[in-house]
Amino acid sequence: MDKRFLATLLPAAMMTSNVDAAAFDTCPYTAFLLQEAQTKVYGVNLSTGAYQTLQTNVGMSGNLNAAGFNEADNYIYAYNTTSNQVVKVSSDFTAVALPVTNLLSSNFFVGDVHNNIYYLYRYGKGLYKIQLDSTQSDYLNLVQVTGSYTKMRLTDFAFHPADGNIYAIDNKYGYLYRIDPATGNKTTLGNAGVTGTFGAAYFEASGQFYFSRNQDGNIYTVDISDSNNIIPIATLFAKGPNSGLNDGVRCASAPAAVTEVDLGDAPDSYLTAIADNGPRHDLTTATTLYLGTVAGDAELIATESDDSTGADDEDGVIFTSLENGETSLISVTANDTGYLNAWVDWNKDGDFLDNNEKVFDSKLLNAGMTSLFLNVPDFVSEGQTWARFRFSSLASLPHYGGAPDGEVEDYAITLENSQLSTYNYGPFTAAFEDSWPIEGDFDLNDVVMRYSVEVKADPNYNVSQITLRGTLQAMGADYFNGFAIHLPELARSVVNEADILFTKNGELSTDTALEAGQSNVVLVISEDLRADTASTCRFFRTQEACQEIERFTFSLTVPLQANTKLWALPAPPYDPFIFGTPEKYHGDSAVTGRALEIHLDDYEPTDLGVASINLMTTQDDNSDLGAGSVYRTQNGLPWGFILTESWVHPKERTDMLNAYPRFFDYATQGSNVDWYTAGKRISTHLYGLE
Template sequence: MKTRNLLGAMILSGAIPTLATPFEACPDTAFLIQDKYAQLYAIQLSTGFYEQAAPAEWTDMKLNALAFNVHDQYLYAYNDDLRAIVKIDANYRTEILFPANLPDLDFIAGDIAVSENAYYVYRKGSDEGLYRISLDPQAADYLQATQVITGKAFELDIFDLSFHPYDGMAYTVDKDGELWKINVSNGDVSNIGNIGVNGYFGGTYFDNNGHLYVADNSDGYIYRVDTQQLLPKAELFSYGPSSNNNDGARCPFAPVNVSETPDTDFGSAPDSYGTSFGNNGARHGRGDGTLFLGEGVNYEPDAYLEGGAVAAEENDGVAFINNIAPYRYTYFEVTASAKGELNIWGDWNQNGVFDEGEHVISDKSIDAGKHLLHFKAPKETLLGETWLRVRLSSPDHVTATGGVADGEVEDYKVTVEAADTLTTYYPGAKRNATLAFEDNWPLAGDYDMNDVVIKYNIKTVTVADNIASIRIKGHVAAMGASYHNGFAFRIPGLPTNAINILASTLTVNGILQPYSPIEPERADATAIIASDLHDYVTSGEACKFYRTENGCGSGIQMEFQLDIPVIGTIKADDIDAFPFDPFLFATEGFKRNYVFGEAPGRRFEIHLKDKAPTEAFQQNFFGRGDDASDPGRGEYFANANGMPWALNIPYDWDHPVEYMDIKWAYPQFHENVTSGGANRKGWYKKANALTKNTFRK
């Protein structure tokens, strides 16, 4: 008997504590004992997430055969050193019970019956076996131990057992995966069959539907077994903690489900893919809250299936750079909040499930940040719409279904196109880049870079290496400008005579405009999105400008979509790289700053740094005011320090508030510009912003 722990000292002194607080009636928590000197944990079987329940120093006893008693709502365990039963209350106080007639054995498996208040413990060996200990204080045999079946008749490599909630039988799985049923009233033992997996199943649990859950000590995998099936098979259910010493218990009348307070993330694909909880869908617990895809994660009570009444969560972890085609690389950017394991599946044969051979990214370890990755779909991939599943988690070797303690799952509906068709997105499918203009060119102005802010996305379709169509979608996100500005996109390298001008369309706020947006008589295709942005957005009665002052967060007022079909044979590599050439121009009839002295109209343009203007631009405007352009050297629209009047940021960027110089919103910006982009490359990220100086609704 050990005397170095508090319990041992209390026992020797005769000071046995009296318990007063049973657990709540049939808690749905599963309990787990680990480590040589027992530590008690609470585990969510649905995701495998576990955390310490009892205080770290609650005991230094060796405990095993953990059991939950539905008759009094206490936990019980067997102590090898004391050869005694340890009763545990809801506050993790303990009481020692000494049974009579119990042999000097170390019992490693046990549970408390549902049909009677009796504790059954087991030890493998010809001289050991299964023993019954009454826990009913009113019974004549209270705390009396009797042997139910000898080890000679029942000798199995088992490490835990559990009682079914309704049939009165105890169930266990041996290390070879054989499922056994034990009639504890007469000692009959019957083999039900092999569940298809083997292991050291140190924790077993039942739920109110008669499902048996078995946890493998070696890897922590938790399997679910429907004991009512004729040939029960194990289904990988979640990924729990591994240990060389596990033992579990829970109330068998409690359901296994996700928390009533949503702290689980689900996918959104149709349920044939294993999406909802009822279908053992892919799901991720909150964990410590630090691991997810994209900018954050939404938690749900269950999956919001595609096409359901509630929309699926916004997927922001993966941006596809080009489309998917059979036996061709698909490039994509994935954003992780922390280090984790990335897994991706694609339903290439479109049979509504993720088959074993459809795992295209397997256990790819990635750190926090953005990563450009790729995969190749098989040659046999069918054309048309299908689904991808993306999972990021701390555990590796996850499957397309089942629960994980942390991370996130995102399901993507994608279209597989013919191998000679390439669809390319900038900055990625369902992501926006940001254009920010200081419209006081060629004067520096207040340099808050919010005079015109536009969020946009570009999609190009190439067939047999020739550009077939271009689509640009976007919206005006802010306008801190008093000047009247037009906005346009030029596509250098794409001649105007190589596009179908009449079939080129502009849609504004869902309304198809009754004219072609293509500007005539330009060498390169140039589309006018708006001749005056003031025609589309207003600041609001209480605001001076549109969405540049905090508290002036009106809804988006102008959304646009530009579609340009290409009829000529133009190689995709011959046109300018993304983002092409977006620019501002002056609205006809409205004056600018004093540098011009008259309304410059279409002759005035502001382009991204080192982008040449169109033919409409008046060349002698260069060099006026603070402008330091040198067309002979290919230098345009920057001052002597290299500061631009227009920025393109390939992310959804938070612009500075009104009259706030960008350096006070993004302190690393100036160093990035003056170093020619070599330093502080991530200056625009939210983590590097002074958010008090950026726009918030």
């Protein structure tokens, strides 16, 4: 049990066992929950929903329900639904049975105490009362309130601290009722907008009515501070414990205590202050969850920035630029496993209420840093706005209200509308034979990659980023290969490496993609396509007996330094190539691993592929570096080619010239440029075309 929690919420008499079954010393401001078939007692902080176990042994077997706090003697009275008895509960939360007469054969699950009288209700039976004043003639005698209404579907009710009426929420229809204890008649005040089993109901001194829903622990409020001017709409106030058997009891004259909580920083319009039901996370519980490296700081009031009352604890989220229509990468650091919920005020209207403004919903985070994608809508305009991040053990939270643990961090952020122009190229299909310098089976399907290029530049032709997106079409390779794209003559130093955004198969990659040791930009899409594809077939999408969906996709956004002009970029499709996966066999005559590069015809190796130069003019290769003719056989055929079209590749071990007879003319002479079209291919030799 957390002693700080108890010291804050409970009188001293409640922290020790009382052998005399003593009354509570004062009117406690904790809300108590009696839960489970064998009752356990919990203390609940209504402000945040944080709760602690107070008693696991109430001194008798059975479920205690229909509980109420009697301010006349400072005891709790409840109904044991298992033994059909009325019980008296002392400050140590142990119960003794009372000799009440005229009890019904049926149990009561709804009850509260007012003016030393215990009131009970049951659907179909109506309202009953038991006098608790020993000086009265009907002491401990169950008496029906004649003429009381019997058709309310209730699981708890509570007395108002000032007006003397009972209030309750109808489970089935969500109506807020006012019940006259003298007559048992109800007045319907309106629909609260929520339904469910509301097994716990409380008041606090100002007239705030709290009720908790069993199935999810949601604590709602209705303001009944002015009982003549009630707006019955319920507001989600906090998240508490859920339970199948649940009853609440509280001293209604006590104010709802505000304990140590972490608050937000955003302006009041975002529902930040406690008075506005702003986000607040309890810091007194044993569970400690927070974002960043600094735990949430404790406040009792919301100021312009909560940093003025504590430490600078907004350190858990790092943003990249937020540009309209773009995908931003944000990094979120958590100290332990929990759930993230986050909002951005995209339209800058001072709230988080618009449909698209919850950007992360119940996102499970593990301890450490997690990189997440944030899609910025097309319509955002430049300017400052606010974002809110809430981290807790609870899966789903709104942008307001209490939470039993965790932290809230609010950030002032800047939205950008850079009016960038987009230049699209492709899609391109690059195909390779991986047996170089041996001609091999020449099916040109060992790696077939389809990709497109997107370049964004401002009105002055300054390129902000290059984005490559692609899908592996086939991998009929005997060897292990990687795939990369080289941007000739574009210096590696122009890339903002820290802001690269790289995904493989829809998941953020921890790889930088920008290859070290290169003078120009070389982007490694995969170091091992076989591992990234995880195909169940030996040859991926090249055999009719083993057809599969496309299993490897990538997206790579490469931000560039300022003042990189559009005309400084090489022309797409750039220089795609395959290379040997490190530490994997790639033929007896091949160099080892990464040093082996196979490019399109007439493209030279990169800085890290210079060892491949030693293989030129060996075996079937007839490269002539001086003439600029490389990666060609003696009859002029290439080990790789690229096409600005979709392309149907040959089946496994089917010679390219058998599938596409005119490819020879195209590759060696530049004629028959339509060699790949339907009228010039042999469909029986092509994958997927019989």
